[in-house]
Amino acid sequence: MTKQVSRPRAGLSREKVLDAAAAFVDEHGLPALSMRKLGTALGVEAMTLYYYVPSKAALFDGLVERTVEAALDGLVDRPSADWRETAISFAHGYRARLLRHPGVLPLIATRPVNSPRGFDTAERALAAFEAAGLPAGRAMDLFNALGTFAIGHTLAEIGRPTGHEETAEPPAEIDAGTHPRLAALVASGEGLDFDARFTAVVGFIVEGFAPEV
Amino acid sequence: MTKQVSRPRAGLSREKVLDAAAAFVDEHGLPALSMRKLGTALGVEAMTLYYYVPSKAALFDGLVERTVEAALDGLVDRPSADWRETAISFAHGYRARLLRHPGVLPLIATRPVNSPRGFDTAERALAAFEAAGLPAGRAMDLFNALGTFAIGHTLAEIGRPTGHEETAEPPAEIDAGTHPRLAALVASGEGLDFDARFTAVVGFIVEGFAPEV
């Protein structure tokens, strides 16, 4: 009498695997993600995932592509008549959506944008900027400047990503004697408003390009 | 007759271990770094490293601290009389030194600056900016804006970090039909000059803060 195993199918798909990976990474942090744990989270053995994804590296690639596309998608769909507004809302939208997936951000930050939908967004942004009179090269610079600033700023904003807390030293032992200005700022909270700073700097960048239109 | 092993000491130190780790990571990429391989690079067994470093995570922390300190050290030692010049040279110096350790950059990008010498640099920069008349909060914003932009921009500049080449799809298959502007820019190379863009945008950011002094 052999044991009769009931093994109904899990009904997975590449999309579901990537969804679960994104959720897992946002909750537990990148380093905690293993194929076995992701499998468990999906009610499946690790090797099953390889039916949907050729390797862990490819899973990461898919994760990045998905998240970046979701972050960029629709951002410049209806460009404003004012190119500045287009640029500013692009930057703010991009940052806001990146913040939704803090676990994936470190992955995004280390790979160039290389996906069709990313290209679409860039193309539309370039079209809007060029239509307003910005030379093509300047339009590209503006787009890239906003993108890279958004990434750098957002990385700082999320701080040490989930999953690194164990290693973290106490956040700061700033000596008011040797670092009076730093200590005062931390105490008062001044200069630590990420929203305000991002808004201001994006504005500065956009204004910097303005004389060229 | 027991085998007589000659085991002269390797003469290691925490510094040498971190040096070797930085060199290894710059050459082979972060993911390639294992304790065993780093040991081999130093002519030593993996476990020997644990005499100098309590864990791999701590090794990473040390690597980041070292590299960031090296990147920041001396950058604002002799602030110019012109605060703009101070800000601009800080940004350029920071970027230039970050570019020297592309392998460590992804690690840096995901952790907050939390080291004494980093604080020193911040304190000096704040002093210079405040002396010029910038309100404390704005001085902090300027410093952080330049730092985060430098990180984001440099990440984009090094592209996919060493050790990820295998996974890389061909860099870009941009269709001139659907993405004419993008294709034209890539073809002409316009808007792809990292030096020029960084210089320009840093200038815009600094000028943006100027009205507040």
Add this chain to the structure above:
DNA sequence: AGTATGTCTCTTACGTTGTAAGAAAAGCAA
């Protein structure tokens, strides 16, 4: 000289990881 004491390095071992190879079950068609 020997011996004791610390400093440094190695050996062994365990649990976890990514994944190659292929068996086996589930679903569907004939």
Add this chain to the structure above:
DNA sequence: TTGCTTTTCTTACAACGTAAGAGACATACT
């Protein structure tokens, strides 16, 4: 039923981080 395709699992292996402790080296003291 038989067969075929799609999906899942089992088994296995090399490489990883590192705990525990043994052993070799260096130095100081008798």
